[in-house]
Amino acid sequence: MSAVQTLERNSELEAGILARAKAAGLEAIAEKVFAEERLSIEDGRALYATPHLHVLGELANWVREKHHGDRTYFNVNQHINYTNYCNKFCKFCSFDRLPGQEGGYQFSPEEAATKIREHLEDPVTEVHMVGGVWPKIPYQYYLDLLRAVKAAKPSIHIKAFTMVELDQIQKVAGKPMSEVLADLVEAGLGSCPGGGAEVFAARIHEEGYKLKINGDEWLDIARQVHNAGLRSNCTMLHGHVETVDEKLDHLNKLRLLQDETGGFQTYIPLSFHPENNEWGELSPGPTALDELREIAVARLMLDNIDHIKSYWILMELAIAQTSLSFGADDVDGTVVEERIYHDAGATTPQETARADTAPNFLSIGVLRVSELRGLRWVCTLRTLSRSFRTSRLSRGYPPRICRPSWPTSRPLRSAWARSCRARPWRWRTNS
Numbered sequence: 001m002s003a004v005q006t007l008e009r010n011s012e013l014e015a016g017i018l019a020r021a022k023a024a025g026l027e028a029i030a031e032k033v034f035a036e037e038r039l040s041i042e043d044g045r046a047l048y049a050t051p052h053l054h055v056l057g058e059l060a061n062w063v064r065e066k067h068h069g070d071r072t073y074f075n076v077n078q079h080i081n082y083t084n085y086c087n088k089f090c091k092f093c094s095f096d097r098l099p100g101q102e103g104g105y106q107f108s109p110e111e112a113a114t115k116i117r118e119h120l121e122d123p124v125t126e127v128h129m130v131g132g133v134w135p136k137i138p139y140q141y142y143l144d145l146l147r148a149v150k151a152a153k154p155s156i157h158i159k160a161f162t163m164v165e166l167d168q169i170q171k172v173a174g175k176p177m178s179e180v181l182a183d184l185v186e187a188g189l190g191s192c193p194g195g196g197a198e199v200f201a202a203r204i205h206e207e208g209y210k211l212k213i214n215g216d217e218w219l220d221i222a223r224q225v226h227n228a229g230l231r232s233n234c235t236m237l238h239g240h241v242e243t244v245d246e247k248l249d250h251l252n253k254l255r256l257l258q259d260e261t262g263g264f265q266t267y268i269p270l271s272f273h274p275e276n277n278e279w280g281e282l283s284p285g286p287t288a289l290d291e292l293r294e295i296a297v298a299r300l301m302l303d304n305i306d307h308i309k310s311y312w313i314l315m316e317l318a319i320a321q322t323s324l325s326f327g328a329d330d331v332d333g334t335v336v337e338e339r340i341y342h343d344a345g346a347t348t349p350q351e352t353a354r355a356d357t358a359p360n361f362l363s364i365g366v367l368r369v370s371e372l373r374g375l376r377w378v379c380t381l382r383t384l385s386r387s388f389r390t391s392r393l394s395r396g397y398p399p400r401i402c403r404p405s406w407p408t409s410r411p412l413r414s415a416w417a418r419s420c421r422a423r424p425w426r427w428r429t430n431s
């Protein structure tokens with residue numbers, strides 16, 4: 001396609017989206033998106049409130065394709081949750097235990113290294129290592145853990161320790177964070193994950209996780225991590241007791257820190273899971289549509305963070321795949337063993353081997369693996385229609401809020417209509 005044809009196609013596409021945005025009352029936002037202007041908090045409110053999820057998805061997908069074309073990323077990684085001992089008692093958590101409690105554990109550095117060695121045959125390039133916050137773990141343990149993992153596989157990239165864990169590590173180290181980070185990097189730390197932020201709002205911190213660092217402290221540690229030359233991810237736990245304004249404040253704070261440091265690589269909305277924790281009584285967790293909305297709003301609000309990730313282990317593969325048309329460009333990785341969200345009721349497989357991951361995406365017609373670039377697989381987006389058949393979207397939501405092309409065949413449309421009549425649609429705004 002020539003440059004002129006591409007331009008014509010793009011303006012045609014924008015005109016179509018603009019027309020639909022106008023009908024949905026989102027024209028001013030669409031114009032800002034096309035002009036690459038930063039969206040305001042007020043715009044964010046409109047995005048959370050609109051019932052026109054497909055228009056929101058189209059806008060987010062426009063930005064996603066502008067930045068990443070049809071590329072989607074996942075990596076071949078392995079998770080190690082080195083301990084579940086924790087004294088923070090967060091009300092949404094199903095993972096934490098106290099020593100002596102059934103299911104409590106702490107891996108020795110050697111045990112963690114053994115887990116790496118068990119997968120030496122697999123082309124794992126990254127280990128994601130997080131755990132609970134337990135003050136009796138000495139500083140040396142964290143350094144030994146990193147060194148043991150690195151010794152087991154010298155080529156592996158270690159992404160470890162959330163800002164909450166770093167706060168604890170600094171406390172036991174008894175020295176400035178800059179020196180702690182230098183020690184950890186020397187021992188093998190390559191980057192930091194984005195968990196532990198939950199929602200920055202003081203109200204929710206007080207209500208749900210007041211024993212751990214607050215939002216300002218989380219942001220300050222992230223700043224120090226970035227200033228030390230490390231990159232990190234960032235997250236928001238959604239679908240529990242938060243309001244729309246609290247979510248927008250959270251996103252805005254991440255956006256402002258990113259303006260300052262540029263250190264966030266990926267934003268990941270984390271879906272609250274209600275099983276085996278105190279907050280389970282307050283909320284059943286987000287629906288698939290909530291998850292798609294979080295992805296799309298994040299893509300539009302976080303204009304300075306490159307990657308928006310659908311963490312498939314939380315969302316189910318089919319929804320993660322669907323989210324690739326709502327702004328996400330990354331679906332995490334092969335994982336191998338995940339405990340935190342499975343303790344809270346996640347029903348996704350514990351592991352998706354690399355050999356299975358691509359066929360999993362291929363089998364429902366979403367992605368075509370086109371090439372392998374460096375550490376990450378690069379996939380090409382294809383049609384999404386079949387993914388709806390296997391996702392939570394197909395459990396009673398009307399087609400008007402899904403992609404207009406679904407479902408594709410007459411028998412499926414009839415089945416869809418029957419299911420919609422049987423279970424009337426209700427929209428949850430969390431506000």
Ligand code: SF4
Nearest residue numbers: 086088089090093096
């Ligand atoms: S979320 Fe993390 S800090 Fe909070 S109780 Fe669970 S393991 Fe501990």
